[in-house]
Each structure stands twice: as C-alpha cells, then as structure tokens.
Amino acid sequence: MKIAFVTPEYPHQNFGKSGGVGTSIYGLTKALKELGHTVSVLVYGQKKDAYFEEQGIHFYTIKNIKLKGLSLILTQKKVERLINALYDQGRLELVEAPDWTGFTAFVKPKCPVVIRENGSDTYFCHLEQRPVKFKNKFLERRALKRADGIISVSRFTGELTNKVLGLKRPFEVIPNSVNINEFNPNHSDKQPLTILYFGTLIRKKGLFELVEIFNRVHEKNKEVKLVLVGHDSGDIKTGKTSTWSLMQPVFTASAIKQVQYLGGVNHQMIQEVINAATVCVFPSFAEAFPLSWLEAMAMEKPIVASNIGWAKEMINDDKEGFLVHPKAHDNYAHRILELLNNQQKREDFGKAARKRVIKDFSHMEIAGKSVEFYKPFIK
Known part of the structure; x- marks a missing residue:
C-alpha cells in the first residue's frame, strides 16, 4: 500500500517545531514502513520546495504561495497538483490529513482522502469555552464533510x-500510539521524589491548575520537586507572550524553590526525564488522545491525569492511574501525595499502564488497524 500524509508539521530538523499532530504522524509513518508499506510525507508551510528520502520514507517540503487573500486556496491547489502528480506516477494510493483547520477543504485529489481527528480548532475552542474563527470552522466542516473516510483518535473526540x-x-x-521499544522502562537507582509535567506550557493543559495543586502538595511535603518540560507559549486569555512568566507569581514563595523548568527537550532527552520522575501529572482541559500520557504509561510511570472525556478511554481510574478533575485542587494533590507515599501503589499502576499500552496502543498494533481501515478506499 502507498500512503501519503499531508501535514503542517513533522518532527524533523528540516521542518522546524512540531506538536502532537506531527509526533503522532511520525510514529505512524515509522510503523507503516516497518509493515512494508510505501510512505510519503507532504509538509506544507515550509521555506522552500524540496524532496528528500530518509530511512525509506519520502519527504516533500512545500512552500506556501503568498498572495493577499488567496494564499490558502492557492497553496491547497498546489498541494493538490503534487498529490495528483504522485498518484499518476504510481507513488501513492491514498492521502491522510489531520482535521486541524481543515486544510483539505478545497483539495480535490484523484485518490481517496482520509482525515484523522486529533482535535480540530473548533473542537478545542469548545473545550476551552472560547470563540472559534468562522473561517476555521467552515474549513474544518467542509473538509470532514468531503472526506472519503474519517478516523478519530478517541470516541469522545x-x-x-x-x-x-x-x-x-x-x-x-x-487511538494514537507509542513505540513500546523506544519508550521502555529503565528503573534506575532510587531517585529523589519528583513530579513531572511534560508538554506545551499552555492554559488549556491545566498549567495554572498545576501551580495550585503543587502549592498544596508542597504544604505536605517540602522535599518533593516539580519538573516542567516543554516549550513555553503565549496565553490567549491575557494576551501575554509567556505562560511560564504568568505561572511563577502564583507559586508560593516556598514552593517555587522546588520547581525546575527545563524548557523544550529533544526526543532522546524526554525519555531520560520521564525515567527520573516519580509521578507524572497531566491536569489538562483539552486533549484528544495525548501522546505524552502514552509515553509515561509505556515507561511504567504512575499518572494523575484529568478525568475529562478522552481520559477514560486511556486510563481506568485507580488501576492504571488516578483520574481527577483539574479544578479539584485538594483532591488532585491528595492523589499525588498518595502515590508519593506508596511505592507499591506506584509500581502496580506503572505495570498496569504499560500492559495496557502494549495491548491497545502500541505503534505496530495501531498501524495495522489503520491499514485495515484504508483498504476499502483503495480500488
């Protein structure tokens, strides 16, 4: 099978910064290649048009066409022409694209188009209770309405x-998946008690709730550290350019001395950071099926996460982790402390979490399910 992914991001040095969508495509492309399929990745929004091949995957970088008021449609048509050329040359049979901002709304290729829902702008605006841009909602609706098939990473989404x-x-x-061989537990010597959050520093992921939660944990345990890993971002609510700068004054004077912000780290480093953590926390308000949770689970880390929608499809409360609403600060802190004080509970949660990932969310398992979904669309 010959599959192409159209995306605005992909975690590679040639494409700049990438988020969760790019990372999920990265894992899927690797697994599909291992299964013997031909994989191409078309990344738009780049500085130049180019082609290169790496580890058997074909990459096409696409420079957006800039013309006031017409840039989007002209770029969509440019991508459409590339897809059709590759189709005519026998290099692809099906295209997959994300739902974010509905890029394929006016792309009419000769081959089938599958959209994978990792959370559209309309979806996230709804969860964050803020208005969505009319253009984004229109394009996302049109793209999904015209798609030949739709995959969603969670039933909730x-x-x-x-x-x-x-x-x-x-x-x-x-669902999204994780490479269980890359994210493999490596239990080292006894480490200091550490709470880890990794992901973008942004309001929708509950970072301001995490400050309040850690203040409460710190009241009970002055030794535990909070480690934050991920790129800083602007804050939509206040218009400020740094979420981290907004968080700092909310910590108590004593608690912030136990906080370490590492910024963004590379793929290899994140595994080391997860391995050193005692408990991982994800008090998010808006997700679809977060890869960070899967990575922590694969490395046998006990988790205290949000209990909203998608979470119950990933974690069974009090089995593979604890699920608590992010605004329930006291209860959230209590669950973290329960794990910090109970090594056996941490080990039980961690082992159950990895077992769940191996069974339901391994990258080869999910790639196989994706292929079965693609088959009926390829004549």
Whole structure:
C-alpha cells in the first residue's frame, strides 16, 4: 500500500517545531514502513520546495504561495497538483490529513482522502469555552464533510467533533500510539521524589491548575520537586507572550524553590526525564488522545491525569492511574501525595499502564488497524 500524509508539521530538523499532530504522524509513518508499506510525507508551510528520502520514507517540503487573500486556496491547489502528480506516477494510493483547520477543504485529489481527528480548532475552542474563527470552522466542516473516510483518535473526540460542527459522519476509533521499544522502562537507582509535567506550557493543559495543586502538595511535603518540560507559549486569555512568566507569581514563595523548568527537550532527552520522575501529572482541559500520557504509561510511570472525556478511554481510574478533575485542587494533590507515599501503589499502576499500552496502543498494533481501515478506499 502507498500512503501519503499531508501535514503542517513533522518532527524533523528540516521542518522546524512540531506538536502532537506531527509526533503522532511520525510514529505512524515509522510503523507503516516497518509493515512494508510505501510512505510519503507532504509538509506544507515550509521555506522552500524540496524532496528528500530518509530511512525509506519520502519527504516533500512545500512552500506556501503568498498572495493577499488567496494564499490558502492557492497553496491547497498546489498541494493538490503534487498529490495528483504522485498518484499518476504510481507513488501513492491514498492521502491522510489531520482535521486541524481543515486544510483539505478545497483539495480535490484523484485518490481517496482520509482525515484523522486529533482535535480540530473548533473542537478545542469548545473545550476551552472560547470563540472559534468562522473561517476555521467552515474549513474544518467542509473538509470532514468531503472526506472519503474519517478516523478519530478517541470516541469522545469523534462524537464531540460531529456535535460542534453539525455533522453526522461515521468514524472509526483508532487511538494514537507509542513505540513500546523506544519508550521502555529503565528503573534506575532510587531517585529523589519528583513530579513531572511534560508538554506545551499552555492554559488549556491545566498549567495554572498545576501551580495550585503543587502549592498544596508542597504544604505536605517540602522535599518533593516539580519538573516542567516543554516549550513555553503565549496565553490567549491575557494576551501575554509567556505562560511560564504568568505561572511563577502564583507559586508560593516556598514552593517555587522546588520547581525546575527545563524548557523544550529533544526526543532522546524526554525519555531520560520521564525515567527520573516519580509521578507524572497531566491536569489538562483539552486533549484528544495525548501522546505524552502514552509515553509515561509505556515507561511504567504512575499518572494523575484529568478525568475529562478522552481520559477514560486511556486510563481506568485507580488501576492504571488516578483520574481527577483539574479544578479539584485538594483532591488532585491528595492523589499525588498518595502515590508519593506508596511505592507499591506506584509500581502496580506503572505495570498496569504499560500492559495496557502494549495491548491497545502500541505503534505496530495501531498501524495495522489503520491499514485495515484504508483498504476499502483503495480500488
């Protein structure tokens, strides 16, 4: 099978900064290649047009066409022409694209188009209770309406996307995945008690709630450290350019002395950081099926996470982790302290979490399910 991914991001030095969508595509492309399929990645929004091949995967960098008022449609048509050229040359049979901002709304290729719902702008705006841009909602709705097939990374995401966009499109639930060989537990010597958050520093991921939660944990345990890993971002609510700068004054004077912010780290380093953690925390308000959670689970780390929607499809409360609403600061802190004080509980949660990942969320398992979904669309 010959599959191409159209995306604005991909975690490679040639493409700049990448988020969760790019990382999920990265894992899927690697697994599909291992299964013997031909994989191409078309990354738009780049500085130049180029082609290169690496580890058997074909990469096409696409420079956006800039013309006031027409840039988007002209770039979409440029991508359409590339897809059709590759199709005519027998280099691809199907294209997959993310739902974010509906890039394929006006792309009409000769081959089938599958959209994978990792959370559209409309979806996230709804979860964050803020207005969505009309253009984004229009494009996302049109792209999903015209897609040949739809995959959603969680049932919650698929159902809510249909609701907020006024659609009744059927979808297949195929979760995000993690490479269980890369994210493999490596239990080292006794480490200091550490709470780890890794991901973008942004309001929707509950970073301001985490400050309040850690203040409460610190009241009970002055030795535990909080480590934050991830790129800083602007704050939509206040208009400030740094979420980290907004967080710092909210910590108590004593608690902030136990906080370490490492910024963004590379793929190899994140595994070392996770391995050194005692407990991982994810008090998010808006996700679809977060890779960071899967990575922590694969490395047998006990988790205290949000209990909203998608979370219950990933973690069974009090089995593979604790699920608590981010605004329940006292209860959230209590669960963290419970794990910090109970090594056996941490070990039980960690082992159960990795077992769940191996069974349901390994990258080869998910790649295989994706291929089965693609098959009916390829004649």
